[in-house]
Amino acid sequence: MMNFGQGNYIAGCYCRLSRDDEHDGTSVSIETQRKVLEDFCHSHGWKIYDFYCDDGFTGTNFDRPAFQRMMADVETGTLNLIVVKDLSRLGRNYIETGRLIEETFPESGVRFIAIGDDVDTDRENMDLDLMLPMKNIFNQYYPADVSRKTRQAFKTKALHGEFIGSFAPYGYRKSAADKHILEPDEMTAPIVVEIFEMAAYKGYGYNKIANVLRLRKVLTPTAHRMKQEGAHYDGDLYDWNLTTVRKILENQVYLGHTANGKKKKISFKSKRVIYVPEEKWVVVQNTHEPLVTEHLWTDAQRKLNSRKRANRYGEVNMFAGLVKCDCCGKALTMAKSSTKKRYFSCSTYKSKGKDACTIHYILFDSLSDVILRDIQQKLKMIHRDEEGFAKRILKALGSTSTKKTERMREEITAIETRLKELEAKFDRLYDDRLEGIISDKKFKELAVKCETEQDGLNARHDELTALVGEQEDVELNVERFMETIRHYAEVTELNREILNRLIDKIVVGDKVKTDEGYTQKITIYYRFLGDLNGSFLLK
Secondary structure (H helix, E strand, O other): OOOOOOOOEEEEEEEEEEEEEHOOOOOOOHHHHHHHHHHHHHHHHOEEEEEEEEEEOOOOOOOOOEEEEEEEEHHHHOOOOOEEOOOOHOOOOOHHHHHHHHHHHHHHHEEEEEEEEEEEEOOOHHHHHOHEEEEEEEHHHHHHHHHHHHHHHHHHHHHHOOOOOOOOOOOOEEEOOOOOOOEOOOOOOOHHHHHHHHHHOOOHHHHHHHHHHHHOOOOOOHHHHHHHOOOOOOOOOOOOEEEEEEEHOOOOOOOOEEEEEOOOOOOOOOOOOOOOOOOEEEEEEOOOOOOOHHEEEEEEEEHHHOOOOOOOOOOOOOOOOOOOEEEOOOOOEEOOOOOOOOEEEEHHHHOOOOOOOOOOOEEEEHHHHHHHHHHHHHHHHHOOOOHHHHHHHHHHHHOHHHHHHHHHHHHHHHHHHHHHHHHHHHHHHHHHHHOOHHHHHHHHHHHHHHHHHHHOOOOOOOOHHHHOOOOOOHHHHHHHHHHHHOOOOOOOOHHEEEHHHEHHHHHHHEEEOOEEEEEEEEEEOOOEEOOOOOEEEEO
């Protein structure tokens, strides 16, 4: 039993409660702890200097405001007694808690009492009490176990594609029915799409996009969230910056995928968070409605990766990332001649010389004229007969007729029906064999016929399914191209947005000498459709 005595003690009563403590079944509220400590001190005639209460702070570390204030009073000699309800209130880090009880408090002339654990440093041979460190170790076990179980629960949710973040990503909100499911936020989802389109089709970089959003006074993600929560926000409401834009453009969540496990705490004892390598993220696809298509995402990433800054003349190349060499496949870069004319030449030739590739020289204006004329020609054909133009593209891409595709689908259905019949037939043959209706020899003979027919039907089924799939892909790509080009009633001049929306790449050949002079092959690959026209010969 404790031997308290009636010394002149000035007590500091320390109380603590956190979520960790809810799991051990022994912790009580701050108010109840205060009452226990107050009654205990008064019953022994000790003066209480102050109550030091940390509500909502973990015991795994000592970075707690009330605890730090109490230790400051210990250092100044204000207190000579610390009383807690039990050891776990002081802390759940057994090394640091043990050091406080066995070294810091005795050296400061402070008596320490943990009522519920029968600990009193003023008791004789207290330093030989082997149960004290064991109790501290046991107290540390609870937050460690809680941390382990919490991590396992989060991992399970992550593997199932559930969203476990504190806040929904910009452009989404948490579903009212299930907070682990994301759904588009009609207020911010269009802005996310616009950010991707600015990167993909206008060729804007992170800073340029941020500037556009700032000038339009679009609320930043944080400001928008605070407004939705009805909270006051002291920061700049429209302070979009490079980092904010980049995080949006790099986040797979907008493709409809959920990526969890991007960061973690180094230990349940520490608040420090470290970032996890991307290859170790838990990514589950198609968990919610996407805001951007795969094509828009790919186009944005491609343009951001190939984006070029203005050259030394202050010009930005609207063809950046599009013009390729037909020999080495590398980009053609833009420069100015001594006569101030802009031209393209092979980057491999420029960096490694004629042994690696040839110059592939072409004037900027000549290339622009070829591309503009071809786009204008296609727009004219579409405005004159859109349905006819679509049919011609489908034919050029090897598309089959609608009737032929339907016949293939009907054949697939018939094959699937026959395969089910053969499966049932095989089952009947097996039963007949077991019942002795047919011999083993006859069973094997008939089974081989079934299997041979099944193999042939499965092969034909795979062939037809692939052909129908290809047909559907062709039709979808033509519709995507038609939908894109419909945005433009007419095109009188080229810009980065038009080029990036309509064209995948432009392949330029080197100049070839003929009897009529020099010619140069230019091949335009339109987005979704590839090379429609063959190639142009520029003379």
